[in-house]
Amino acid sequence: xxxxxxxLIVVILLVIYAVSLYNSLITLRNxxxxxxxxxxxxxxxxxxxxPNLVETVKGYATHERGVFENVAKxxxxxxxxxTVKETAExxxxxxxxxxxxxxxxENYPDLKASENxxxxxxxLSETEDKIAYxxxxxxDTVLMYNNKVQMFxxxxxANTFHFSEAEFFEVAETEKAVPKVKF
Numbered sequence: 001x002x003x004x005x006x007x008l009i010v011v012i013l014l015v016i017y018a019v020s021l022y023n024s025l026i027t028l029r030n031x032x033x034x035x036x037x038x039x040x041x042x043x044x045x046x047x048x049x050x051p052n053l054v055e056t057v058k059g060y061a062t063h064e065r066g067v068f069e070n071v072a073k074x075x076x077x078x079x080x081x082x083t084v085k086e087t088a089e090x091x092x093x094x095x096x097x098x099x100x101x102x103x104x105x106e107n108y109p110d111l112k113a114s115e116n117x118x119x120x121x122x123x124l125s126e127t128e129d130k131i132a133y134x135x136x137x138x139x140d141t142v143l144m145y146n147n148k149v150q151m152f153x154x155x156x157x158a159n160t161f162h163f164s165e166a167e168f169f170e171v172a173e174t175e176k177a178v179p180k181v182k183f
Contacts, residue, residue, distance in 0.1 A: 021157045028145040032166045035138035036084065039169060042131045043078060043091065049127065050075050050098075053120045057101060060111040064104045070097045084167040091131075092171070098124075135169045142166045 054068055061067075074097040078090040102121075105111050112118075146165045149158040157163075 018157065021154050022161065025145075025148060025154065025158055025161070025163050028141070028148050029163065029166075031141045032138070032145050035134070035141040039087075039131065039134040039138050042127060042134050043087070046094075046124065046127045046131065047075050047079055049120060049124050050094075053117075053124065054101070056114065056117045056120060057105055057108075057111060060108045060114075061104050067097075067100050067104050071101055073097075084169055088169050088171075139168050142168050 050071060054071055057064070058068060071094075074090070074094040078087065078094050081087040081090040105117065148154050149163050149165055
C-alpha cells in the first residue's frame with residue numbers, strides 16, 4: 001500500500017513537472033513572437049517615414065533618380081519580407097540605401113537646413129534606436145527560448161511537441177566591420 005502511494009505521488013509529481021515544462025516552452029515561444037511583433041511595428045514605422053523623407057529630398061535633388069529608385073526597391077523588399085532572415089536582409093539593404101540618400105542630402109545645404117527634413121531625419125533616427133533596442137530584446141528572448149528547447153530535460157518535451165529553434169535577427173556583415181577613422 002505504501003509503495004503504491006509513493007509511486008502515485010512520483011507519477012503525479014512527474015506529470016506536474018511535465019505540464020510546467022510544457023507551459024514554460026509555450027510562454028517562451030509566445031515571448032519570441034511578441035518580441036518579433038515589436039520589431040515589426042518599428043520596421044513598419046520606418047517604412048512609413050521613408051516616402052516623406054524621399055519626397056522632401058526629391059524637391060531639392062531632382063536629378064538623383066537612381067538613389068530614389070533604390071530606396072523604393074529596398075522599402076518594398078522590407079515590406080514584402082516574411083521570415084526573420086528575409087526581414088533582416090531587407091532591413092540591411094534599406095539601411096544601406098538610406099545612407100546613400102543621406103549622402104545625397106549632404107550635397108544640398110538648403111535641404112539640410114529645411115525644418116521638415118531635419119524633423120524627418122530626427123524621427124527616423126529615433127526609430128532606428130527603437131529598432132536596435134527591439135532587435136536586442138528579440139535576440140535575448142530567442143536566446144532564452146532556444147536554450148530551453150536545446151537543454152535537457154526540456155529538449156525531450158520540445159522534441160515531443162515539435163518546438164523548433166527560433167532565428168536570431170542578425171546584423172549584416174558590412175555593419176560588423178570596424179569603421180576607419182581618419183583625421
